[in-house]
Amino acid sequence: KGGSKDGKDDNPNADTIAILQDMCDYYTGQNDTWRIKAYRQAISALRQQSTRITTSQEAKDIAGIGERLADKIEEIVNTGRLKRLEAALQEPDHEVRELFLKIYDVGLERAQKWIQQGYRTLEDLLEKANLTRNQRIGIEHYEDLNTRIPRAEVEALGKCVRRAAADIDSRVELLIGGSYRRGSDTSGDIDFIITKKGTSSSSELTPFLDRLVDKLTSSGFLTVGLATSRSSGGSKWHGCCVLPKADFPGDKADYKPIWRRIDLLLVPETEFGAALIYFTGNDLFNRSMRWLAHKKGMRLNQRGLYRDVMRGPGGIKYNEGDLVEGRDEKKIFEALGVQWREPHQRWC
Numbered sequence: 001k002g003g004s005k006d007g008k009d010d011n012p013n014a015d016t017i018a019i020l021q022d023m024c025d026y027y028t029g030q031n032d033t034w035r036i037k038a039y040r041q042a043i044s045a046l047r048q049q050s051t052r053i054t055t056s057q058e059a060k061d062i063a064g065i066g067e068r069l070a071d072k073i074e075e076i077v078n079t080g081r082l083k084r085l086e087a088a089l090q091e092p093d094h095e096v097r098e099l100f101l102k103i104y105d106v107g108l109e110r111a112q113k114w115i116q117q118g119y120r121t122l123e124d125l126l127e128k129a130n131l132t133r134n135q136r137i138g139i140e141h142y143e144d145l146n147t148r149i150p151r152a153e154v155e156a157l158g159k160c161v162r163r164a165a166a167d168i169d170s171r172v173e174l175l176i177g178g179s180y181r182r183g184s185d186t187s188g189d190i191d192f193i194i195t196k197k198g199t200s201s202s203s204e205l206t207p208f209l210d211r212l213v214d215k216l217t218s219s220g221f222l223t224v225g226l227a228t229s230r231s232s233g234g235s236k237w238h239g240c241c242v243l244p245k246a247d248f249p250g251d252k253a254d255y256k257p258i259w260r261r262i263d264l265l266l267v268p269e270t271e272f273g274a275a276l277i278y279f280t281g282n283d284l285f286n287r288s289m290r291w292l293a294h295k296k297g298m299r300l301n302q303r304g305l306y307r308d309v310m311r312g313p314g315g316i317k318y319n320e321g322d323l324v325e326g327r328d329e330k331k332i333f334e335a336l337g338v339q340w341r342e343p344h345q346r347w348c
């Protein structure tokens with residue numbers, strides 16, 4: 001758990017980052033938006049340093065690290081611990097809250113309510129709580145779904161999906177986005193972007209998606225569907241999958257069937273670039289790109305970059321504006337006037 005979310009732990013600041021990440025996880029459980037943001041920014045900034053940061057002053061000189069975080073970094077380096085974290089970890093409901101928050105489809109309010117009802121373990125929930133179908137699946141496969149996926153397995157899972165897709169329609173293109181595209185050593189799930197030349201609406205691809213899901217379900221690759229949506233902004237399918245033993249990349253004796261989260265997103269060619277930016281992330285990077293568009297009087301979403309968006313009081317949109325660019329990732333960067341960033345540089 002912790003520091004290795006986006007990989008590379010031979011980093012000179014790895015131990016500092018691990019503690020900051022624990023603190024960040026704690027604030028995530030508190031829904032403390034500002035602190036979460038500050039910690040995540042500091043963590044990504046620190047991760048990019050090639051030398052070990054030992055003093056508050058050194059830390060402060062790095063863009064993205066504020067004064068208070070800088071002091072905490074010095075405390076961690078000097079003492080090997082962080083007092084604030086230790087206090088946090090001693091709060092009565094802390095562990096239960098973290099346990100519950102890692103269940104699929106469970107947010108802070110839900111977790112808090114269960115704690116108030118006196119539930120302390122996953123068994124309590126299974127026996128006594130009122131669970132949605134997806135929460136039950138999340139609990140029954142808790143271990144699996146909270147284990148990060150090694151990069152080699154993401155690739156092996158990708159091959160299985162590509163193979164099935166090519167049997168259905170060889171002109172459909174599949175790309176793995178998310179943390180995998182950012183170069184991460186491990187991923188929380190596998191994010192597929194599915195597109196096809198000549199399409200201008202994701203609905204043109206839904207028959208393909210239906211067949212793909214059917215095929216992968218009957219082969220046993222997909223184990224369960226968790227959520228589907230068919231909106232104009234793109235159709236998506238969320239569920240779980242298991243790598244077949246035959247496709248296991250390592251020594252077959254080490255194979256264990258592990259449930260993995262998989263997301264499939266249908267995107268027409270006309271929106272491919274914008275969807276790619278969105279689905280590559282990370283989420284902080286997406287937020288900053290959207291904010292930048294907003295400041296320039298434009299709007300960026302997962303379908304495209306738009307200009308002349310008319311807004312009324314309170315920022316309410318009067319119209320969608322005119323499409324500037326949707327197809328091409330690089331052209332969206334250009335139109336926004338920002339320097340191109342490779343996926344592995346999109347931390348925040």
Ligand code: DCP
Pocket residue numbers: 177178179180186187188189190191278279280281282283284286287
């Ligand atoms: N995304 C976003 N805002 C969110 C959720 C997602 O902008 N609230 C975008 C950015 C993410 C991408 O979608 O990179 C994929 O979402 P994931 O939740 O799968 O996140 P990652 O793939 O980045 O990380 P992980 O390895 O945990 O899956």
Ligand code: MG
Pocket residue numbers: 178179187188189190191
């Ligand atoms: Mg992902």
Ligand code: MN
Pocket residue numbers: 178189190191263
């Ligand atoms: Mn995902």
